[in-house]
Amino acid sequence: MIFDYRKFLFCFIINYSFINGTTEVLRPRGVPLTKKSFYDPGKDFQCLDGSATIPFLLVNDDYCDCDDGSDEPGTSACSNGVFHCSNIGFVEKIIPSSRVNDGICDCCDASDEYNSSIKCENNCLELGEQMRIERERYLELMKQGNEIRQTYIATAKQKIDETKQELETLKSQMNEVESVKNEKFEAKNQVEELEKEALEKHRAKEEELRKQKEEEEMKIREIEETKQASDVFIKLDTDSDGIITLDELKSYQGFDRDNDGSVSDDEAKFFSNGLEQLVLPTFIESSWPMVKPIIDNEPQNEVEQQQASEYQTDDTNPETTMNEDESLDHEEESDDIEHESESPSIPAESTVSTSVTLEYDESTQKLVDDAKKARDEYNQAEAQYQDIQTKIRELEVVLETDFGPNGEYMALKGSCFELDENEYVYKLCPFDSASQRSKTGGTETNLGRWGKWIGSEQNHYERFIMEGGTQCWNGPARSVIVHISCGDDNQLIRASEPNRCEYSFEFKSPAACVFNQSILESTDNVHEHSEL
Known part of the structure; x- marks a missing residue:
């Protein structure tokens, strides 16, 4: 009988166990189930990066033969190798091979310290039970929050429908008001032309009267000037001989x-x-x-x-x-x-314009009144038109704003949430602004206004940014990144400044409680069953 050393050695490198009725699939120590097919004891082992092919008995021989370290999944021989913790009953884990048999328990199933001076206990079942309890609490929170979220969605849908309807109504009204405004504008222009002609004639009359008055005053001044000069002549003519x-x-x-x-x-x-x-x-x-x-x-x-x-x-x-x-x-x-000497100097020619105010005649006064009425009516129509335009733009902004995949975050618009943190009071008004103020008093500092959602590909709505806040001294404009997670109430729970003038808020809201099959699947990602 030929002795098969490969089978003999495989008995030592194969990891198998029976834990509380569950069985781990036999494979080399440190190999995940997904890569079991690459480790066939009946064949030579090919390095996973294709760098070499070695006899299978050299796998886990505590010597690194492959460039990628794939021949030593269960030892610390390769600096770039990785070790897979099965952690049956809890969550599997990947650790660097350098941690194998280093005297520190990294895997809850103690598989990483199989040849170590330290004795590690397998507490995967206890950790799995604890995680199960936490998962149930989390799922209950998600269910409760999702119920509130559904009401948010229903309210948002109703509000969006009402906004669209109001927008259509306002657009229809705007066309009517614009037509009236244009009519008032034409009427105003027509009556203003007549008013302009009448006022030009009236001002011409006033100018003519002003000139006449100036001429009369000029003559009076000339007479007074001549009299003053004559009086001075007499006084200087001391012998009165003329x-x-x-x-x-x-x-x-x-x-x-x-x-x-x-x-x-x-x-x-x-x-x-x-x-x-x-x-x-x-x-x-x-x-x-x-x-x-x-x-x-x-x-x-x-x-x-x-x-x-x-x-x-x-x-x-x-x-x-x-x-x-x-x-x-x-x-x-x-x-x-003495009287002449003390009187102020009277120039020979007037340098001061004489003001003449002539009352409007009956026809001119009527045109002025008509023009004022036309302007008032036009201004009223213009104000009404501008007011409708402003309301339309506000409604369009609401419809353009991204309130989440189903509009659930619309429930946060118009609300503000505060948090006392250290020496400051922070305030967050979603879709509007964020600020901080000192508890000792003073004005609020603007930390930013609504920017956009900046979440990950997996969850686009997990955070958003508020930007363009008050400029820091010799620094950037203040900004806030708001991280949103599921909660049974809308609450700002934490605020910090990880970088200068860059703030971080943590906010909980039922709007973030998305409860569906993917949530159940993600929370079931634990080894509470056999790998067989």
């Missing part, structure tokens, strides 16, 4: 331009405009423009002072005695000069 000489001009200290205490010939000639003597018409035409500013600006002009000094009475000198009539005449003349 002629002002250079000496008479020199006697007036106000003409001392260089303030040296006397009026020079050149200074006198400046105010006489180069003339040796001045009569009244020449004085008004040539000299008065230079003299007037001096006279107007004198707090107490020297003509009055000099004349008052000449007419003072002296009881000891008969030559200086004045009779009573002369004294009265001088006082009246002095009062006139």
